[in-house]
Amino acid sequence: MRVTQGMLCGRVIDNLMGSSERLIEAQNRASSGKRITAPSDDITGASKAIRLRSVIANLKQFQRNADLVQSQLTITSSALDSIVSSLRTVRNIAVSSGNAALTEAGKAAAVSQLEQIANEIAASANTQHLGKYILGGSQTTKQPIIPNAGGTPPYIYQGDQAQITIQVAPSTYVTTNVTAYTVLNMESSVLPGVNDVFSTIDALRNQIEAGDVQAISGLISDIDALLSNVTAIRSQVGARLSRLETITTTLGDSETTFKDLLSKTEDADLAQAVIELRTRENAYQAAIATASRLLEISLAEYLR
Amino acid sequence: MGFFGLQVGFSALRAQQYAMDVTSHNIANANTEGYRRQQPVFIPGNPLLGAFTLNGIGIPQLGTGVLVQTVRRMQSDYIEGQIRMGAQELGTWSARNQALQQVETMLSELSDNSLSNLMDEFWNSWQELAASPESFPARLAVVEAASSLSDRIRTLYHDLRSLQRETDQTIISEVKRVNQIAHEIASLNEQITRSLAGGYQPNDLLDRRDMLIEELSQIARIQVHGAGGADCIISIGGKALVQGNMVTELSTVEGPNGWSQIAWTDNSSPATIPGGELKGLLDIRDTVLEGYILKLNDLTQTLVSNVNAVHNTGYDLNGNNAGDFFVPGSDASNIAVDPTILASPSLVAASGNGAPGDNTCARTMADLRNVPLLNGQTIDSAYGTFVALIGSDVREARTRAAVHELSLKQLKNQRESISGVSLDEEMVNMLKFQQAYNAAARIITVVDEMISTLINQTGIVGR
Numbered sequence: 001m002r003v004t005q006g007m008l009c010g011r012v013i014d015n016l017m018g019s020s021e022r023l024i025e026a027q028n029r030a031s032s033g034k035r036i037t038a039p040s041d042d043i044t045g046a047s048k049a050i051r052l053r054s055v056i057a058n059l060k061q062f063q064r065n066a067d068l069v070q071s072q073l074t075i076t077s078s079a080l081d082s083i084v085s086s087l088r089t090v091r092n093i094a095v096s097s098g099n100a101a102l103t104e105a106g107k108a109a110a111v112s113q114l115e116q117i118a119n120e121i122a123a124s125a126n127t128q129h130l131g132k133y134i135l136g137g138s139q140t141t142k143q144p145i146i147p148n149a150g151g152t153p154p155y156i157y158q159g160d161q162a163q164i165t166i167q168v169a170p171s172t173y174v175t176t177n178v179t180a181y182t183v184l185n186m187e188s189s190v191l192p193g194v195n196d197v198f199s200t201i202d203a204l205r206n207q208i209e210a211g212d213v214q215a216i217s218g219l220i221s222d223i224d225a226l227l228s229n230v231t232a233i234r235s236q237v238g239a240r241l242s243r244l245e246t247i248t249t250t251l252g253d254s255e256t257t258f259k260d261l262l263s264k265t266e267d268a269d270l271a272q273a274v275i276e277l278r279t280r281e282n283a284y285q286a287a288i289a290t291a292s293r294l295l296e297i298s299l300a301e302y303l304r
Numbered sequence: 305m306g307f308f309g310l311q312v313g314f315s316a317l318r319a320q321q322y323a324m325d326v327t328s329h330n331i332a333n334a335n336t337e338g339y340r341r342q343q344p345v346f347i348p349g350n351p352l353l354g355a356f357t358l359n360g361i362g363i364p365q366l367g368t369g370v371l372v373q374t375v376r377r378m379q380s381d382y383i384e385g386q387i388r389m390g391a392q393e394l395g396t397w398s399a400r401n402q403a404l405q406q407v408e409t410m411l412s413e414l415s416d417n418s419l420s421n422l423m424d425e426f427w428n429s430w431q432e433l434a435a436s437p438e439s440f441p442a443r444l445a446v447v448e449a450a451s452s453l454s455d456r457i458r459t460l461y462h463d464l465r466s467l468q469r470e471t472d473q474t475i476i477s478e479v480k481r482v483n484q485i486a487h488e489i490a491s492l493n494e495q496i497t498r499s500l501a502g503g504y505q506p507n508d509l510l511d512r513r514d515m516l517i518e519e520l521s522q523i524a525r526i527q528v529h530g531a532g533g534a535d536c537i538i539s540i541g542g543k544a545l546v547q548g549n550m551v552t553e554l555s556t557v558e559g560p561n562g563w564s565q566i567a568w569t570d571n572s573s574p575a576t577i578p579g580g581e582l583k584g585l586l587d588i589r590d591t592v593l594e595g596y597i598l599k600l601n602d603l604t605q606t607l608v609s610n611v612n613a614v615h616n617t618g619y620d621l622n623g624n625n626a627g628d629f630f631v632p633g634s635d636a637s638n639i640a641v642d643p644t645i646l647a648s649p650s651l652v653a654a655s656g657n658g659a660p661g662d663n664t665c666a667r668t669m670a671d672l673r674n675v676p677l678l679n680g681q682t683i684d685s686a687y688g689t690f691v692a693l694i695g696s697d698v699r700e701a702r703t704r705a706a707v708h709e710l711s712l713k714q715l716k717n718q719r720e721s722i723s724g725v726s727l728d729e730e731m732v733n734m735l736k737f738q739q740a741y742n743a744a745a746r747i748i749t750v751v752d753e754m755i756s757t758l759i760n761q762t763g764i765v766g767r
Contacts, residue, residue, distance in 0.1 A: 004724035007717055038408050039695030047692045050413060050420050054684060057424040061431045068435045132438050140438045140661030164661060166435050299728045
């Protein structure tokens with residue numbers, strides 16, 4: 001083959017361009033740490049990376065949802081705690097007022113304490129989380145329990161019985177709320193034949209004022225039934241919380257797994273990238289060295 | 305012999321001098337693009353027949369020196385043809401590659417501002433709203449995410465459209481370039497015809513014409529017939545663009561869809577461009593980009609109509625029946641959050657029954673991402689397919705362009721091997737011609753001395 005200066009120069013330029021292009025590629029990979037920077041670099045890898053990113057973003061959102069439900073249920077649980085302890089106090093008052101030897105002063109003290117407890121229970125039922133009422137079903141913008149201005153029952157429920165659910169994992173929904181309606185047995189909805197908490201307390205107060213020992217001890221069984229209702233709901237909430245904990249852990253685990261997978265899909269192996277960079281640097285240097293040797297040779301050097 | 309020896313010597317001097325001129329022309333054009341190396345072709349002069357006799361025996365022939373028959377232009381028509389084919393393939397694919405590369409940059413997938421990321425954020429904002437259905441900030445976030453998403457879609461749409469327009473402009477200027485080259489070739493054809501008629505070998509004119517033809521073949525696939533001047537025909541899609549010194553121009557006329565169509569000027573018939581850069585540009589404008597835009601529109605319309613359908617079933621923060629979320633009927637060119645919602649985000653629906661704490665509408669909305677709405681695909685995966693399609697188009701164009709570039713380079717190398725100027729070779733030739741010239745000059749000296757001997761040294765006995 002006839003070799004001309006044009007071919008030599010062309011080849012030198014091609015080789016230099018080629019090695020510097022490969023060098024830049026290796027440099028990009030090593031410095032960005034990414035194996036794929038555009039879909040065309042690796043179509044299946046890129047589609048997988050996009051899919052994985054979206055899965056991870058979704059998982060993060062589920063995690064946020066789960067965190068929110070967790071804090072709401074924790075607050076619900078503590079509201080239930082205080083209702084339980086209030087009802088225990090009510091029961092104690094009922095028990096201690098059950099003997100005929102109660103003084104007038106003792107009666108007055110018990111009555112005013114009961115009034116205060118009713119207020120406390122109403123306040124617990126109106127607990128808010130992030131500005132919304134959490135025990136009123138889907139009526140989250142108004143107080144679930146309001147005083148009935150001298151009517152019977154003494155307090156009324158103005159929420160609804162909706163169960164709010166949120167997605168916390170792919171195809172997993174949890175109920176985020178309990179309603180004061182069931183907790184306080186409003187309208188005797190849970191315990192037929194037993195009055196709601198406020199009416200029961202009201203009745204107890206009336207009987208203490210009347211000094212009807214018989215009626216008071218009759219009310220104690222109602223209070224017990226109300227108490228066990230609230231405790232049952234509280235343990236339900238506790239069960240939900242522990243289920244959420246498991247879900248949160250699983251979410252965290254999946255996120256780690258998918259992040260790992262994403263990294264394997266789109267990240268460059270650093271050791272390999274650095275070695276590649278080194279090799280290509282050497283190749284580039286070799287190309288430059290050869291070029292300088294090749295280009296300076298000419299017959300003209302040897303002709304006088 | 306006698307005086308004739310001078311004549312022979314002179315022919316040698318003239319021929320070597322001519323050859324030296326060719327050598328220096330070669331060296332001068334060593335780096336001229338498109339130059340084909342030239343080679344003088346020597347032939348011995350016509351011999352004199354039986355002009356002398358010696359002792360009755362005829363001396364059959366006597367050479368009369370050397371003639372320069374022609375100056376040969378070193379090239380292979382076969383490789384020229386191959387290079388033209390390669391150039392038009394490269395033209396098609398590199399035009400495609402360039403445009404597609406831009407599309408991939410526009411998508412900027414795998415970055416944080418990618419459409420798929422914004423889509424995730426959009427769906428997640430509905431999840432967030434489902435978790436706090438009575439929240440105003442969560443609604444703001446939904447509106448925010450939806451606005452970013454629609455901005456991104458609109459930007460992508462307009463970027464694709466402007467790339468289409470840019471391609472259209474390039475087509476117009478390429479057609480102008482084709483006409484310009486055609487006129488240059490036609491005028492070279494005329495000069496070549498004249499030169500051939502005068503008996504001159506128009507090597508340098510042929511070089512220039514071949515270069516123009518090569519440039520032309522990169523723009524459009526052409527057929528070349530005839531190597532002379534008047535008989536040279538260059539046709540595109542079966543119709544002659546150049547015939548001798550005549551040119552039939554191409555022109556661009558605005559087509560029904562607003563894009564320029566290529567037509568022949570003489571009878572306004574549409575021109576078929578079977579290959580080359582123009583073909584690549586036409587494909588990109590009419591098929592590839594148009595296809596992407598259609599897909600993007602499909603995706604957007606599905607998103608808009610489904611989101612609106614779900615939103616219409618919901619109730620806003622004030623407990624009223626909700627209207628449309630996106631501007632109804634909008635596509636990728638004008639998708640936007642409904643202006644009333646933009647003005648008051650509390651009109652975003654989360655509740656399915658009017659109760660402020662109900663989240664069924666927001667939940668259904670967030671769940672839309674898992675519903676196969678587009679030919680059995682979810683919106684997310686349809687978009688994923690769209691990105692993969694663009695990726696594979698880019699990859700194909702890039703690979704094909706690289707392959708054709710490589711094979712074209714190899715062909716050009718082969719041509720360079722035949723037609724290129726080798727400085728070493730020219731320097732050796734230079735020495736060769738110089739030495740032959742010196743020797744011829746010496747012959748003249750010797751013959752001169754011989755004649756001088758005859759004239760000055762003979763017939764002077766006894767002087």
